[in-house]
Amino acid sequence: MVELTQERTIDRSHMQVSDEVAIEIRNMNKWYGSFHVLRDVNLTVQRGERIVICGPSGSGKSTLIRCINRLEEHQSGDIIVDGTELSSDLKNIDKIRSEVGMCFQHFNLFPHLTILENCTLAPIWVRNTPKKEAEETAMHFLEKVKIPDQAHKYPGMLSGGQQQRVAIARSLCMKPRIMLFDEPTSALDPEMIKEVLDTMIELAEEGMTMLCVTHEMGFAQAVANRVIFMDQGQIVEQNEPTEFFNNPQSERTQLFLSQIIGH
Amino acid sequence: MSDTHAQTVPYVRKTMVEQSPPPASEIGVVKWLRENLFSGPLNIILTLISLWVVYWVVSHVGPWLINGIWDADSLSECREIRNATMGEGTSAACFGVIGERWQQLVYGFYPKEAYWRPVVALLVFFAGLAPVLFASLPRKLLYFTMASPFLMFMLLWGGSIWGPIAVALGFGVGYAAIKLISPINGLLGTVAAIVLPILYWFLIAGPLAGAVNSVLPIGLEYIPSKDFGGFLLSSIIGVAGIFLSLPLGILLALARQSDLPIIKWCAVTFIEVIRGVPLIVWLFTASLLLNYFLPPGTNFDLMLRVIIMVTLFSAAYIAEVVRGGLAALPKGQYEGADSLGLNYWQSMQLIILPQALKISIPGIVNTFIGLFKDTTLVVFIGLFDPLGLAGAIRASTEWNGIYWELFLFIGIMFFIACFSMGRYSLYLEKKLQRDHR
Ligand SMILES: Nc1ncnc2c1ncn2[C@@H]1O[C@H](COP(=O)(O)OP(=O)(O)OP(=O)(O)O)[C@@H](O)[C@H]1O
Ligand SMILES: [Mg+2]
Numbered sequence: 001m002v003e004l005t006q007e008r009t010i011d012r013s014h015m016q017v018s019d020e021v022a023i024e025i026r027n028m029n030k031w032y033g034s035f036h037v038l039r040d041v042n043l044t045v046q047r048g049e050r051i052v053i054c055g056p057s058g059s060g061k062s063t064l065i066r067c068i069n070r071l072e073e074h075q076s077g078d079i080i081v082d083g084t085e086l087s088s089d090l091k092n093i094d095k096i097r098s099e100v101g102m103c104f105q106h107f108n109l110f111p112h113l114t115i116l117e118n119c120t121l122a123p124i125w126v127r128n129t130p131k132k133e134a135e136e137t138a139m140h141f142l143e144k145v146k147i148p149d150q151a152h153k154y155p156g157m158l159s160g161g162q163q164q165r166v167a168i169a170r171s172l173c174m175k176p177r178i179m180l181f182d183e184p185t186s187a188l189d190p191e192m193i194k195e196v197l198d199t200m201i202e203l204a205e206e207g208m209t210m211l212c213v214t215h216e217m218g219f220a221q222a223v224a225n226r227v228i229f230m231d232q233g234q235i236v237e238q239n240e241p242t243e244f245f246n247n248p249q250s251e252r253t254q255l256f257l258s259q260i261i262g263h
Numbered sequence: 264m265s266d267t268h269a270q271t272v273p274y275v276r277k278t279m280v281e282q283s284p285p286p287a288s289e290i291g292v293v294k295w296l297r298e299n300l301f302s303g304p305l306n307i308i309l310t311l312i313s314l315w316v317v318y319w320v321v322s323h324v325g326p327w328l329i330n331g332i333w334d335a336d337s338l339s340e341c342r343e344i345r346n347a348t349m350g351e352g353t354s355a356a357c358f359g360v361i362g363e364r365w366q367q368l369v370y371g372f373y374p375k376e377a378y379w380r381p382v383v384a385l386l387v388f389f390a391g392l393a394p395v396l397f398a399s400l401p402r403k404l405l406y407f408t409m410a411s412p413f414l415m416f417m418l419l420w421g422g423s424i425w426g427p428i429a430v431a432l433g434f435g436v437g438y439a440a441i442k443l444i445s446p447i448n449g450l451l452g453t454v455a456a457i458v459l460p461i462l463y464w465f466l467i468a469g470p471l472a473g474a475v476n477s478v479l480p481i482g483l484e485y486i487p488s489k490d491f492g493g494f495l496l497s498s499i500i501g502v503a504g505i506f507l508s509l510p511l512g513i514l515l516a517l518a519r520q521s522d523l524p525i526i527k528w529c530a531v532t533f534i535e536v537i538r539g540v541p542l543i544v545w546l547f548t549a550s551l552l553l554n555y556f557l558p559p560g561t562n563f564d565l566m567l568r569v570i571i572m573v574t575l576f577s578a579a580y581i582a583e584v585v586r587g588g589l590a591a592l593p594k595g596q597y598e599g600a601d602s603l604g605l606n607y608w609q610s611m612q613l614i615i616l617p618q619a620l621k622i623s624i625p626g627i628v629n630t631f632i633g634l635f636k637d638t639t640l641v642v643f644i645g646l647f648d649p650l651g652l653a654g655a656i657r658a659s660t661e662w663n664g665i666y667w668e669l670f671l672f673i674g675i676m677f678f679i680a681c682f683s684m685g686r687y688s689l690y691l692e693k694k695l696q697r698d699h700r
Pocket of ligand 1 (some may be wrong): 035037053057061062063
């Protein structure tokens with residue numbers, strides 16, 4: 001676990017949560033074949049909220065956030081993102097995907113394109129942004145994640161932490177209204193975890209709506225305004241971070257927390 | 264390691280060890296020889312056997328090549344020259360046949376006064392190919408590349424200039440359909456872009472070309488397909504097959520991965536049926552059976568039929584090679600593209616295919632080389648490829664009885680073409696190398 005709070009004071013001035021609903025999930029169920037992965041999930045995310053999702057391996061955390069931008073299809077219930085309901089209509093899906101950024105555990109950068117091209121590709125092709133403008137935006141975000149000097153290298157030449165920051169910049173170039181993170185730091189060495197978390201904290205400070213699957217409890221305590229604990233495809237407990245960590249209600253949560261805080 | 268315990272446990276290095284050159288026994292020719300050729304009893308024996316085989320081949324073929332006689336008009340003249348200058352029974356090739364007949368091997372029965380046309384067509388081909396092969400050339404040249412197939416057709420077959428132009432306009436029709444209709448309805452635009460050009464080609468292109476030609480007859484002398492032969496024929500079939508089968512093969516590979524069962528099963532059936540039957544059978548089908556299916560009186564060029572068959576045949580192989588490349592890509596690449604909001608065709612064109620094709624380059628080029636060599640099979644359906652012509656030359660009275668020299672020439676020509684393809688594929692692989700592995 002990487003300690004963050006001592007080293008850095010977090011600017012909460014922009015971190016207000018508005019009444020506007022960003023994501024609404026109602027009675028959502030998903031099966032893989034006959035395996036019931038997500039069971040009756042209900043979740044409302046306000047705009048500006050930062051939610052950390054944790055839970056044991058195989059509990060369906062990845063599946064849940066992948067359903068939000070339809071990398072996985074749910075079989076029953078509703079998911080409404082930014083007022084658009086996720087259905088099999090391809091137009092809706094592409095629209096939602098371009099509004100929702102996603103960062104993966106293994107970065108998923110495009111190895112045949114330079115860092116800059118990785119960042120400008122979607123704005124140019126999906127948003128029809130002129131190339132020059134897209135490049136300016138890309139450089140702006142690369143500066144933000146502190147790697148503008150790597151812009152003309154290929155992803156294979158960067159360290160893991162740098163690659164993940166590029167992946168974040170690549171998503172930001174689409175000016176998303178919501179960001180999803182699926183264990184963005186779990187493939188990284190401790191040194192690099194910190195640089196990625198710093199980038200994510202900065203994002204939070206700017207008021208981005210964020211859903212993060214992560215086991216970085218320091219991060220959860222620092223920026224989350226809600227922590228969700230999942231087990232066996234269900235939301236078992238959710239609470240604001242201090243309460244969640246100091247006073248967990250369910251037995252499952254207590255067990256889980258004792259295990260991860262233990263080491 | 265006796266001092267291990269003498270040291271106190273914490274250890275800090277005070278001086279760094281500098282890099283030094285390797286010992287002398289690790290470099291030089293002698294070391295190379297010992298390590299690579301004479302490193303053990305087995306290796307010594309193998310080296311000696313190889314040396315003997317090389318000597319044996321060179322000592323037999325060498326004199327034959329060096330003594331080769333170039334200025335003779337017939338095999339008997341060759342023999343006379345040999346007997347007069349080198350004595351009877353000396354081993355000597357008779358390359359006179361190549362000097363006298365190379366034009367036939369290269370052009371077939373193409374009219375002599377029009378030999379310049381295939382030559383110019385070849386130049387057009389390379390000029391059109393260059394910007395495709397070498398990304399450093401200006402992209403504007405690609406417009407010439409697009410025009411080059413029509414230009415080459417015009418040069419090779421001749422006839423009215425309006426025919427190729429009318430056909431080319433069909434692509435304009437398709438492009439216009441996409442540009443005008445797609446913004447209104449994407450699916451309708453795609454369908455229109457396929458259907459409209461086809462309708463145009465079947466119904467309008469012919470009469471249009473005829474009408475314009477009657478007003479303004481410009482063109483080259485028409486040369487029928489049956490006059491084509493030799494390397495000209497092989498190259499046309501090979502090049503057309505290669506350039507048509509690549510896009511078709513890619514589409515088939517994508518279709519085979521499709522989520523829509525109908526598309527998927529059509530692709531699978533097509534690939535399996537085509538692959539499962541020898542090419543020669545397809546060529547016979549092209550030359551004989553199609554006549555039964557086509558309405559009587561249609562004159563469907565045999566060469567065109569062969570090109571279609573060869574294309575379909577290699578497309579099936581390309582599809583499987585490309586499918587391997589697609590399968591080798593990590594799932595994360597598809598998800599990365601999806602999560603950014605790229606649609607199916609965009610993610611294929613920008614993310615998936617560039618990487619999958621890169622992986623597939625060796626397999627694709629392998630298929631192309633096979634295709635090019637397989638063009639010699641057309642000899643069995645009565646087209647005169649270089650081998651067919653070699654047969655014809657040997658049947659003539661002057662050259663009756665000659666064969667090594669002709670086959671050597673043909674072999675070298677094919678080797679040059681195939682070897683360059685192989686080299687280009689290596690160049691491309693190196694150039695596209697993006698990771699440190
Ligand atoms: N494509 C799939 N087909 C079948 N089962 C799957 C598939 N993907 C995931 N599962 C199963 O669904 C369950 C939930 O998986 P998921 O990846 O969402 O877990 P997770 O909470 O993200 O776990 P982790 O912390 O290990 O990433 C697991 O039991 C997994 O085995
Ligand atoms: Mg996961």
